[in-house]
Amino acid sequence: MTTGTLALIILVAILAQVGVAAAIGIHRRGGQSRNLAADEPAPDMPTNGTSFSGAGWTGFREFSVQRRDFEDQSRSICSFYLVPCDGKPLPPFRPGQFLTFRLGVDEPAKDKPKNIVRCYSLSDSPRPDCYRVSIKRVLAPPDHPDAPPGVSSGYFHDHVQVGDRLMIRPPSGHFHLIEDEPLPIVLIGGGIGITPMLSILNSVLERGVEREVWLYYGVRNGSEHIMKGHLQALAERHDNLHLHVCYSAPGEDEVEGVDYDHHGRVDLPLLRNTLRLARYQFYVCGPKPMMESLVPGLEEWGVDSGDIHYESFGPATLTKHEKPTSAASDTQPVNITFSRSGKRLSWNPAAGSLLEFAEANGIDVDSGCRAGSCGSCQTVLAAGQVEYGQQPDADIEPGHCLLCIATPSGDLVLEA
Ligand SMILES: Cc1cc2nc3c(=O)[nH]c(=O)nc-3n(C[C@H](O)[C@H](O)[C@H](O)COP(=O)(O)OP(=O)(O)OC[C@H]3O[C@@H](n4cnc5c(N)ncnc54)[C@H](O)[C@@H]3O)c2cc1C
Ligand code: FES
Numbered sequence: 001m002t003t004g005t006l007a008l009i010i011l012v013a014i015l016a017q018v019g020v021a022a023a024i025g026i027h028r029r030g031g032q033s034r035n036l037a038a039d040e041p042a043p044d045m046p047t048n049g050t051s052f053s054g055a056g057w058t059g060f061r062e063f064s065v066q067r068r069d070f071e072d073q074s075r076s077i078c079s080f081y082l083v084p085c086d087g088k089p090l091p092p093f094r095p096g097q098f099l100t101f102r103l104g105v106d107e108p109a110k111d112k113p114k115n116i117v118r119c120y121s122l123s124d125s126p127r128p129d130c131y132r133v134s135i136k137r138v139l140a141p142p143d144h145p146d147a148p149p150g151v152s153s154g155y156f157h158d159h160v161q162v163g164d165r166l167m168i169r170p171p172s173g174h175f176h177l178i179e180d181e182p183l184p185i186v187l188i189g190g191g192i193g194i195t196p197m198l199s200i201l202n203s204v205l206e207r208g209v210e211r212e213v214w215l216y217y218g219v220r221n222g223s224e225h226i227m228k229g230h231l232q233a234l235a236e237r238h239d240n241l242h243l244h245v246c247y248s249a250p251g252e253d254e255v256e257g258v259d260y261d262h263h264g265r266v267d268l269p270l271l272r273n274t275l276r277l278a279r280y281q282f283y284v285c286g287p288k289p290m291m292e293s294l295v296p297g298l299e300e301w302g303v304d305s306g307d308i309h310y311e312s313f314g315p316a317t318l319t320k321h322e323k324p325t326s327a328a329s330d331t332q333p334v335n336i337t338f339s340r341s342g343k344r345l346s347w348n349p350a351a352g353s354l355l356e357f358a359e360a361n362g363i364d365v366d367s368g369c370r371a372g373s374c375g376s377c378q379t380v381l382a383a384g385q386v387e388y389g390q391q392p393d394a395d396i397e398p399g400h401c402l403l404c405i406a407t408p409s410g411d412l413v414l415e416a
C-alpha cells in the first residue's frame with residue numbers, strides 16, 4: 001500500500017466518524033422536542049391537567065384489599081391488590097404513576113385515629129379491575145435507631161389484611177413511560193425504587209412491542225430481591241429485555257453470574273460498559289446517593305436531559321441545576337407572613353422548605369409525602385413567589401403553592 005492510499009483511508013475513516021457523531025447529535029436534538037410531548041394525554045385516558053390526576057374519579061375512592069403477597073425472601077416488601085368497592089371499572093394509568101392513600105392510623109393514648117397521607121407507585125401494568133402497589137417496610141434510620149419506624153409502611157404490613165378498606169386518590173404523577181416513543185428504554189431502579197420500573201416493564205412486555213428494554217436493578221442482596229422469579233422468567237421469555245441485577249452486599253452463598261449479574265451498585269461505569277452507543281430514554285428511581293450520582297452522571301456522559309426521567313420517593317433529593325435567582329440565595333433575610341397564625345418570621349436557606357420552616361415555628365400545616373406528590377401541603381399564596389427545587393407532581397391550583405418542596409423567591413404571605 002502506498003503512503004497516498006494509506007492517507008486516503010485515514011481521511012475517509014475520519015470523515016465517517018464525524019458523520020456518525022453529527023447524526024447522533026441531530027437525533028438527540030430531535031428527541032428534545034419529541035419529549036415535550038411527555039405530558040400529552042394518553043389516547044384512551046381522560047385527564048384534568050398535566051399530571052393525569054382525576055382520571056375516573058375525584059377525591060378519595062374506597063377500595064378493598066383483594067390479595068396481599070410478600071415479594072422478597074426477607075418479607076420486607078408486600079404487594080397489595082386493590083379493587084374498587086363500587087365495582088366500576090378502573091381508569092387506565094400511565095406506567096410509572098402512583099396512588100395516594102389516606103390512612104386512619106391509631107395513635108397511642110388518643111381516642112381518634114390520625115389521618116396520614118402517603119403515595120405508592122403502581123407496580124403492575126394497567127388493568128381494568130385491579131391496581132397493585134408494593135410497599136417496603138421502613139425501619140428507623142441507622143443514625144436514629146431509637147426513632148419510631150415508618151408509620152404508613154408499618155401500618156400496611158402489620159394491619160392491612162385481605163378485605164380491609166382503603167381510601168385512594170386516582171393515579172397521578174409526571175414520572176411515567178412515554179408510550180408513543182420508539183426509543184429503547186433504560187430502567188434503573190434502586191431498592192424499592194424498582195416499583196414504577198416494574199409497571200413500565202410489565203406494560204411494555206405485555207403489549208408485545210419489540211421495544212428494547214434494559215433493566216438495571218440495584219439491591220443489597222438476594223434477601224431483598226423483589227419478584228426474582230418473575231424478573232428471571234421475563235428475561236428468559238423476552239429477547240428484547242436485558243436484565244442486570246446488582247447486589248451491593250451479596251450473601252456468602254450468592255454467586256455472581258448465577259444469583260445476580262454484578263457485584264456493586266448501579267453506576268455510570270456499568271451503564272457505559274453494558275449499553276451500546278445509541279440514544280435511549282432513561283427512567284431512574286432510587287435512594288438519594290444513587291439519584292445524586294446517576295442523574296448528573298448521565299448528563300455529563302452526554303445524555304440529553306430531556307431523555308432522563310427521574311422520581312424520588314422522599315423529600316427532594318435532586319435540585320435543579322440552574323443557579324438560584326431568588327432573593328433566597330442572597331444573604332438578605334426573607335420575610336414570611338403566615339396570615340392565619342398571625343406570625344411574621346424571617347426565613348433563610350438553612351431553614352429548608354417552607355413546610356419545614358412552618359413546622360419548626362409551630363405553625364399547623366397539613367403534609368403527607370413531603371415530596372411534592374400528594375398535594376396535602378397545598379397552601380394559598382396570598383403574596384410573593386416561590387420556587388421549586390424539583391418538578392411538583394401534584395396539580396397546584398392557581399394562587400397556591402406546595403410548601404414541602406418550595407422555597408421563597410422573596411417576601412411571602414401564606415394563608416397558614
Ligand atoms: C411518588 C412516590 C411514590 C412512592 N412509591 C413507593 C412504593 O412504590 N413503595 C414504597 O414502599 N414506598 C414508596 N414511596 C414512599 C412512601 O410514600 C413512604 O414515604 C414510605 O412508605 C415511608 O413512609 P412511612 O409512613 O412508613 O414512614 P414515616 O413515618 O414517614 O417515616 C420515615 C422515616 O423517618 C423515620 N423517623 C420517624 N420519626 C423520626 C424522628 N423523630 N427522627 C428521625 N427519624 C424519624 C422513620 O423511622 C422512617 O425511617 C413513594 C413515595 C412517593 C413520593
Ligand atoms: S406533602 Fe405531599 S405535596 Fe407536599
